[in-house]
Amino acid sequence: KNEVEQSPQNLTAQEGEFITINCSYSVGISALHWLQQHPGGGIVSLFMLSSGKKKHGRLIATINIQEKHSSLHITASHPRDSAVYICAVSANNDMRFGAGTRLTVKP
Amino acid sequence: EAGVVQSPRYKIIEKKQPVAFWCNPISGHNTLYWYLQNLGQGPELLIRYENEEAVDDSQLPKDRFSAERLKGVDSTLKIQPAELGDSAVYLCASSLGGGDTDTQYFGPGTRLTVL
Numbered sequence: 321k322n323e324v325e326q327s328p329q330n331l332t333a334q335e336g337e338f339i340t341i342n343c344s345y346s347v348g349i350s351a352l353h354w355l356q357q358h359p360g361g362g363i364v365s366l367f368m369l370s371s372g373k374k375k376h377g378r379l380i381a382t383i384n385i386q387e388k389h390s391s392l393h394i395t396a397s398h399p400r401d402s403a404v405y406i407c408a409v410s411a412n413n414d415m416r417f418g419a420g421t422r423l424t425v426k427p
Numbered sequence: 428e429a430g431v432v433q434s435p436r437y438k439i440i441e442k443k444q445p446v447a448f449w450c451n452p453i454s455g456h457n458t459l460y461w462y463l464q465n466l467g468q469g470p471e472l473l474i475r476y477e478n479e480e481a482v483d484d485s486q487l488p489k490d491r492f493s494a495e496r497l498k499g500v501d502s503t504l505k506i507q508p509a510e511l512g513d514s515a516v517y518l519c520a521s522s523l524g525g526g527d528t529d530t531q532y533f534g535p536g537t538r539l540t541v542l
Contacts, residue, residue: 350527363533417469
């Protein structure tokens with residue numbers, strides 16, 4: 321069993337919809353990261369969380385340390401949000417990645 | 428500021444041939460990572476460098492994979508000989524330090540196809 325599990329694996333939404341991607345982990349962590357990967361491979365860091373909630377533009381990330389769970393929300397989704405969203409956890413100078421959630425936003 | 432640079436972007440080789448990937452991290456970043464990413468999966472660490480020292484190479488298949496980071500800047504990852512199962516995207520990343528709260532910056536990756 322992977323230490324980092326994401327759901328759903330694939331998500332298709334209509335433009336303007338509210339999106340939620342979930343991440344559960346089974347190990348103790350120092351921080352949780354949300355990353356975005358566009359076709360062609362480039363990975364960009366969106367958020368790093370160790371508690372609570374962070375917001376950047378239309379993106380919101382939350383984490384519940386007790387439940388070992390994090391969510392990434394996208395408000396007013398847009399086709400340019402189409403990408404793979406990856407959850408990763410770091411502890412002891414080691415980062416473990418989830419398999420990613422492929423999001424497609426249709427106009 | 429230039430990001431992490433990788434070359435080549437794509438490589439197609441026949442099995443049993445050697446192949447090498449090159450990475451130039453962000454200037455001033457002491458920590459460099461090589462990851463392997465299979466289709467539909469997240470990246471998996473192959474090796475992590477702190478300056479020129481490989482501090483975690485536990486997941487590097489040392490029978491065929493090797494890496495070096497001379498002078499603590501650029502790095503090269505080599506596979507010899509390549510096998511069909513090595514087809515994947517090889518990602519390089521760098522960070523200022525290697526701590527859990529340091530942001531990693533990723534290069535565009537090298538997509539390797541072994542025929």
